[in-house]
Amino acid sequence: MSNGEDKTPKRSIEELLKLLSTGEKLTETEQKQMKDYKFWKTQPVPSLEEKIVTEGPIDTSKTPEDIPNTPFPLLKEFEWSTIDIENKDQLDEVYQLLYEHYVEDQDGTFRFKYSHEFFNWALKPPGWTKNWHVGVRVKDTNKLVAFISAIPVTLKLNSSQKEIPSVEINFLVIHKKLRNKRLAPVLIKEITRRVNKENIWQALYTAGVVLPSPLAVSRYTHRPINWSKLHDVGFSHLPANQTKAGMLAYYALPNTTKTPGLRELEEKDLDETFKLFTEFQKRFELIQDFTKEEFNHWMLGGKKDGSKSNVIKVYVVENEDGKITDFFSYYLLPFTVLNNSQHDELGIAYLFYYASDSAGKDNYKQRLNGLMTDALITSKQFNVDVFNCLSSQDNSYFIKDAKFGSGDGFLNYYLFNYRTFPMHGGIDPKTKEVVDDKTSGLGVVLL
């Protein structure tokens, strides 16, 4: 390290990704056996060693009437609190809890910089209900110390073409001081109760930790956009045989996009883009079966007043005949950087949904590479420093060529109360390396 450089310990970019995958270590958790999952072994999920022979729901015995009307008991110091995220103060409390406790960063240097706009997008898709934004408070002080959320989704498995009314579970968080006290199972049971009461029996969720039992595993990859800033904040180290100038040159991107007809999505494009997307999604084994209304929500960032979203960015390609042939989208969720003299924020983009009518054709790989390079280029104007994507979807067609590097964070995908055959998550099951040019089974993107 040269004189005058920041004293922040240098983290490899791999460690950044680990951080983004909520800091779980695969090797430790992998060793845990089914009998050790005291909570999960009681739940309707496939066990770790189970060979799936038929797909379908696990427990079909219950009806909403069988489900208790009252919340699960909590220790007497705590109480349940349904969070009204339309109330600014309550939304602030969720923000604060996630800001301080969601990311497992040992020295507390990096934190997700959520915004109200982000939550309005993530937690309020069509059909959302306040009842599924579940908090736990300390009775004495009213302090919010835990949270879990569900949003309604319809899932579809290519194998059966069956629609599965479900929820997506996300933003499970417990205050650091209340960890390892078995509160997570109580939160999970309570959200299950609330969802079951609405006659929904399946859920999709992802986690860095290995639980019984992942239906697929994918890997985080990241593409430096502003390498020198990543280096400044300690995310990227300089490889021994490289110079800073060499790294900058390697990751340099043009200022203008290359795909003819590429432009930002406008509301008038939504119908056509939705059709293109729905067709494209048939490639994958597990998808969210979006309604038009849901698609509009996710693409417009939940904005109803026609103003532009600061969270989700969507671009379409319109050909010479005025037809939408491709689109891509990514969302922005920056990190706040603490204790750094040069930077207080790190811009991070996450690849979201995309589609191309060249899928399955000879030029598909080339087309996708062009589109993703354009995605990287467009992201510069939103101060993105690193662009992330998983090895899911068709991402292995461009990850390597577009200079995404593999992180050591992995993301496990789970279905609650449903058995499916294992799906390809874009990595080699043995080496865990991102494969080349192979459609994964995963057509779902969770925030």
Ligand SMILES: CCCCCCCCCCCCCC(=O)SCCNC(=O)CCNC(=O)[C@H](O)C(C)(C)COP(=O)(O)OP(=O)(O)OC[C@H]1O[C@@H](n2cnc3c(N)ncnc32)[C@H](O)[C@@H]1OP(=O)(O)O
């Ligand atoms: C039909 C409707 C169904 C709806 C529900 C569907 C299921 C939804 C499932 C939730 C999907 C969430 C999706 C996301 O949001 S994934 C993001 C999770 N959040 C974080 O990583 C933020 C930082 N960490 C924390 O806040 C805590 O460490 C959490 C809250 C994660 C655990 O708190 P804590 O560390 O204090 O532990 P405990 O003593 O209370 O409890 C220990 C038990 O909890 C099991 N555990 C640990 N981590 C997870 C995890 N990420 N998913 C599921 N289970 C998990 C663990 O194996 C053990 O069970 P078992 O090993 O003994 O069996």
